Amino acid sequence: MNFDNAVDVVSIEPKRLKIHTRDEAAAAWTLAAEMELPEGLEQFVMADLFMVDSTRRPMTPTVSAARDEDAAAAAEAARRFDTYQSVIAFGPSGLRLIRVDLDEADAARLQDVTEASGIAGLSEVRAVLPIDIEHDGDLDLVTSSAEGIRVWSNRGNMSFDNISEFSVLPPADVSMATMVAVDWDRDVDLDIVASGPQADSLGVLENVRHGQFRWRPLGDEFTKFASASSLSLVDADSNVSWDLVAVGESGAALLQTSTPLPGTVKALAEKSFSEQAARRGMTVDFDNDSFTDFVTLGDDGLRVFRGRGSAGFVPFDGALPEPISPAAFDVADLDADGDLDLAVATGGGIQWLLNDGGNRNHWIDLRVRGIDPLSPSGRVNHFAIGSLVEVRSGLRYQPFVISQPTTHVGLGRVEQPDLVRVTLTNGIPQVVLQPQADQVVFEKMILKGSCPFAYTWIGERFEFFTDLLWAAPLGLQSAEGVLAPSRPWEYLLLPGDRLAAKDGEYVLQVTEELWEAGYFDQIELIAVDHPSDVAIYSNEKVGPPSIAEFQLHAVRQPRRSVSANDQAGRDWSAALAERDGRYAVAFDGRIRQGLTEPTYIELDLGQLDSPERITLFLTGWIQPGDTSLNIALSQDPRLEAARYPSIQTPDAEGNWRETVPFMGFPGGKPKTIAVDLSDVFTGDDYRLRIATTAEIYWDEAFFTVDEAAVETRTESLLLVSADLHYRGFSARLPRGPHEPER
Structure with a gap:
């Protein structure tokens, strides 16, 4: 809880929530936080509901001030894993959502945020399940109460929306006592297996995606589980199909299943291993033998069963030093010796039963x-x-x-x-x-992605060049139900030194190594012949055809800006002077991947003599969002989607105004884009700002003025062969500060 990697204890006593932390050196427990709770809250679960839940970090965009780079980097590294989990306490009197922040003063370490969360109107809450139902990156909640099953979508701003109406749920009078999140049918989305005290209440809330569930009773094959009070998951026979362990009034049993195809789960065998009534069960491997053991809690106290794989469970006599009947229990490796110890809550407080010998395996x-x-x-x-x-x-x-x-x-x-x-x-x-x-x-967690990669033959080997199809994201949602525009063509510049002939032919590889599928109708290689003292750039960028149509830019006299500063006054002139992998980074921290605080880089082009044509060339790369991220952003009323780069210039009075609402941006890995500035300036003030909230890293900036036309000749090369084959996956290379994955 306090990020020292030692075990802490969270407990609910009558009308009291307490958090104890432990000093390993002194082996002493300290009461770190406590707060009074309403009567009737008897259970709790913990979850990181607010993603990075600390008052030290911004959750919405702010304009940054100047910073000390070394100090900022050190502080960032020090906070690598510090995110607090919230406490969701529930019971007969309803539900309370408690935000935890142990960085605060004592009185503010626990805050009841239930009212602001929007979760209200619940009584007789029997079960709460944190689960990412939309696969959008934050944890939502599913509750079971006197009002039935409710589905709560996390908006990302410490509040929730009741989206139950979009799901087909069990009848309101069916209250679940236990719910577990699992991809039950192995179709790569999270379902919920649930059961309650009513007969025939066992079933699956099947995730049909888009934040919707469909209730499916599991049927007569699951008779022992019809009114389970606690469900646990195990794959007892290692057949890549989830089995269930259920406890209830009729005892404990293992139900083995098979999943012959994604979406199809069949019952195989039902094996009872206890006739003693129990109210809670937990899977745990006490002896580290790789077979899951099981613990039950009932009126006769704690009982331990040793796992025997497909044979089920057998009583583990002598596992406990003496009979014990706690109100609750949990497991953790208290002494960090590699085996799981047992924590029990009794009338005398919290006691630990240390595991002796489990770490022999x-x-x-x-x-x-x-x-x-x-x-x-x-x-x-x-x-x-x-x-x-x-x-x-x-x-x-x-x-x-x-x-x-x-x-x-x-x-x-x-x-x-x-x-x-x-x-x-x-x-x-x-x-x-x-x-x-x-x-x-x-x-x-590493990044996923969706764009194909291009590799070129450089004489001795294939080498990664760039990614493709950034302007053609079929099905990408920029917000819930809003499709991003898609352009079915692009022209990428390939410098001559990045492609060598192989046996008289030019060979490229286009690979799919990431997340989505690419559809190719035409791939063409065009040779460009130009004077040796001229550099050639394409007009390629992510944007509509009006700003990205095919065009070659010939540059003979590149010019550098007089100055390059960001909104915090940082000088990026050296970073932007050449393409060298040193990036200008105008933001101090991103809000989400792909979204930052509002930033700009101001370039002063200096004194120009009544130019007719000015073209700005920018090299950089963008950290992408995706559909999941965009949907999550659209659910948070505090946040807006990333604003892609625009151009601002001063008017006659010196006031900044937007003159190019959207200039386009480099697609993915480092690329150079061209921006026409011919009509954006007023008078002789040639300053401009590149403003955005997108996560873009700029490597080089230069411009041209009234470049003379240069004769070039293009020739399309004949496609000799194209074949589809398995290639494998490339290893990631080490990356420097602010560099993209490569």
Whole structure:
């Protein structure tokens, strides 16, 4: 909770919420925060609902002031993993949403934000489930109460919308006691398996996407689960199909399934392993043997069952030092020795039962984090809740759904699993090959993308050149239900030194290594013959045909601006002097991936002698958004979509006004764009501002004035062959500060 990687304890006592942190050196517990709660709140769940929930970080765009670069970088690194989870307390009296910020003074560390959240009108709340139902990068909530199932969409501004009307839900009188988030039918979206006290209440809220669920009862094959009070997930037989462990009045049972095709789940076998009534169950691997064990809590106290894989569970006699009947329990590795300990809440407070010997087998703790909490991508919630973890060791397959910041994996005698694969909630898989056992594995979320890559033969090998089709994003939504414009052609400039002949032919590779599919109707290579003392640039940029039509720009006398400063007064003249990978970055932090505070870079072109034609050339790259990010932004009333670059110039009185509403922008990886400035200036004041809230990094800026026409000759080369084949995936190269992935 306080980012020291040690176990903390959050508990609800009668009418009291408490957070205790622990000093590992002194082995002492400290009450870090507490607050009074209304009567009737008996349970809670925790979730990072507000993405980066600390008062130190801006959630909306602000204009930055000058900063010390080293100090800013150090502060950014120090906050790499600090994001607080909120507490959602619930019970017979309703629901309260408690925001946590341990950086604040004592009295302000816990704040009740229920009223502002918009979640109201709930009574007899039996279950609350944090889940990214829209796959837009933030955690939403699904509640089960006397009012039935409710679906709450996270707007990104600490408030929620009730979007239940768009789903086909169970009848209002069906109240669920337990809900678990999982891609139940393996079709790459999160469903909800739920059950309640009523007969035949077991079913699946099938995610049909766009923030909508469809209720499907599971039927007669699941008789033992018809009125479960607690459901847990396991793949007992490692057949890549989720099994259920249910507890309730009739005891505990394992239901094994098969998933022959995505979207189809069939019941295989139902195996009871306890006749004792229980109200809660939890899967856990106490002995790290790679087989999931199970703990139940009922009127007869805690009971532990050892996992036997496809054979189910058997009583684990002697697991507990003595019979114990707590009000609640949880597990965590308190002493950081690699096995899971047991925390129990009794009338005497919180007690820990330490695991003795569970670490004789090997283990891994997996912690998935966002790329940078100070400026999150927003594609996946920060702790990757709901993501799928798969561990492969030879023929042994172990799947888990991430439900908390740390996922513990027992490995048995395996010292080095073959791989750990994390499939994030946006569908992107990330693989850690052959991690060492007995350690914590931190996995940072990497970027996904949608554009093809181009590789050119440079004489000895193929080398990455750039990405393509940025102007043709079929189906990209700029907001909910709003399609971005698409242009079906582009002309990319390929410098002569980036392509060499191979056996008398020029060979390029266009690859699909990322997220979406490209559709190609024509690929043409055009040779441009020009004088050797002239540099050639294309007119390519992301924008409508009116500003991006095919045109060659010949540059013989490039000019540099007299000055280049941003809105905070920082001088970027040196960074923009040449294309060298040193970028002008006018923003201090992004609000979401692709969205920053309002910025501008002001260029002074100096004294010009009544020019007729001025063309500005800018080299840079843009960090993209995508449909998920754009939809999430459109749900947050505080935020606007990124404003792409415009040109501002002074009027006759010296007041800045917008003269080019949209100048276009470089598509993806570093590219050079040309902007016509011939008609934007008034009088002899040749200053301009490039204003935007898009996340753009500029590498070079120069301009031309009344360049004389240059004779060029173009010739389309004959396409000799084109074939479609499997190529594989390129490894990412190390990247410098502010460089794009490559």
